[in-house]
Amino acid sequence: AAATAAGKLRVRSASERLLALTRDADGDVRRACLEALRQLGEQRALPVFVAALADRQTESAGLAGLAALGGPEHAGHVVDLARRSPTSEILLSAVQALHAWRQRTSGAEDRRRLDRAVAEIQGLQGTLLFWQVQSMPPAGLQEPAAVLPQDGTNTPAVFADGRVNLATAVTQPPAPARCAITDVWVPGPSAVQFLGSSSGTLDVWLNGKRVYRRPGEAAFQPDSDRFAAQLAAGNNRLVVAVKAARGSPEFQLRFRRLGSNAERERLVHAALSRQGNPARGRALFLDVEKTQCLKCHRLGDQGERIGPELTGVGSRFARVYLVESILEPSRTIASSYQTLVVTLKDGRILSGVKAGETAAALVLADNQGNKHTLARSAIEQLTPSPLSIMPDGLEKRLTLEEFVDLVAFLAAEKGSR
DSSP states (O other): OHHHHHHHTTOGGGHHHHHHHTTOSOHHHHHHHHHHHHHHTOGGGHHHHHHHTTOTTTHHHHHHHHHHHOOGGGHHHHHHHHHHOOOHHHHHHHHHHHHHHHHHOOOHHHHHHHHHHHHHHHHHHSBOOEEEEEEEOGGGGTSOOOOOOSSOTTSOEEEOSSOEEGGGTOOSSOOSEEEEEEEEEESSOEEEEEEEEESSOEEEEETTEEEEEEOSOOOOOTTOEEEEEEEOSEEEEEEEEEOOSSSOOEEEEEEEEOOSOHHHHHHHHHHHHOOOOHHHHHHHHHOHHHHOGGGTOEETTEEOSSSOOOTTHHHHSOHHHHHHHHHOTTSSOOGGGOEEEEEETTSOEEEEEEEEEOSSEEEEEOTTSOEEEEEGGGEEEEEEESSOSSOTTGGGGSOHHHHHHHHHHHHHOOOOO
C-alpha cells in the first residue's frame, strides 16, 4: 500500500526504498514497487524493469515500465519476452510499447529496428495485432499499392487482438472500401494457414499477390475464412481489403503454421471449426487417469503447479494456441518451465522442471507430478533440454470429439488467477 501511494502521490524521496524493494521475496510487493517507479518516471529503474521481464510475477509491470521510460535500445528485451510468454496481454502490450517508441523516435535506423521487432512478434504465433489503415477507391481493390508513408506517422494505426474495426481508424474522407496493412517477419519459409472473417467482402494480398478473395458479403464469424499460403523468409507484407455495404467494415485475421502430421492437422481443423462441449471437456480435464492434466497444471484450487497455470487460460491465449500447445508441447516453452536433464553421480538420469532450490539442494518436478529433492553434491551434470516435460501424444488418449470438447473447455476458461 505504501509503494502504491508513493507512486500515485509522486513521492520522489521514496525512490531509493522502492528500488531496493523490487528485490523483495513477495511478488505483490515487487509489482507495486515497479508500478510506483514507473509513475515516478524513475530512469534509474530501467535495469530493474528489464530484469522484471524474466519473472512471471512481474513481467507485465516490467513491460509497462519499459514502455513508459525505455526506448528502441530495449526492443530486443521486449521481443524476447513475447517469445517466452506469448499471452494475449503480453503480445499486445509489447507491440503497443514498440509502436509508442517509434512515434517518439526520429532516427530512421531506430524506426526500422522497431518495425522489425513488431513484425517479428507477429510472426511468433501468427497473432496479428498492429494494422495501419488507409481508405481505398473501388479501383484499388484490384491491386492495392500497400505503400505506407516513409515515416508512418500520418497513417492511422489500429491495435487489436481479434476484431479490427476499420471505421474507427479512417473517418474522412468517406470511402466504399478500406484496407489494413501489416508486416510479419519469420526466420525461414513457412507454410501457414490463415484464419479470418469480415463484415463485408474480404480480399487478402501477401507480398503483392492476392492469396484469397471472398467477393460476397457474409456474417462475421471468427476464423470462418481459411486459406493456405507460404510466408517467405524475412519480412512479409499483408494487405486486407474490406468493403461493407452496411455498417462498419471489420475483419479478423491470424495464421498458424501447418504441420506435417496429417492426423494432427485433422484434429486442429476439428477443434477450430467445431464448437465442442465445454462441460464434457471439463469432465475430461478433471479425469487425471485419462488426460493427466492435473498432474502438472493448476486450475482454480485443483492440481499442481509444475506446468503453466490454466486458470483463466481462455482469456490469455487464442484457441489455436491452445490446440497447438496440446499437440506440440515443445513448440513454445516459457523459460520458467525449461526442462532440465539431471545426471546423478550414481548413474541415474532424471528430467523435469525446477520446482525449488536451496544452496544445498535442487527440487525437480517430473511429468507425473512427483517431486525429487536432489542434493547438489550428488549431481554430476545439469543440462537444459529443448523438449517440454509435457508428454507428446495426449491426443492419442482421446477420440476426436473428446479432443474438441477439451479444447472447448480450455477456450471457455475465463476465470481469474
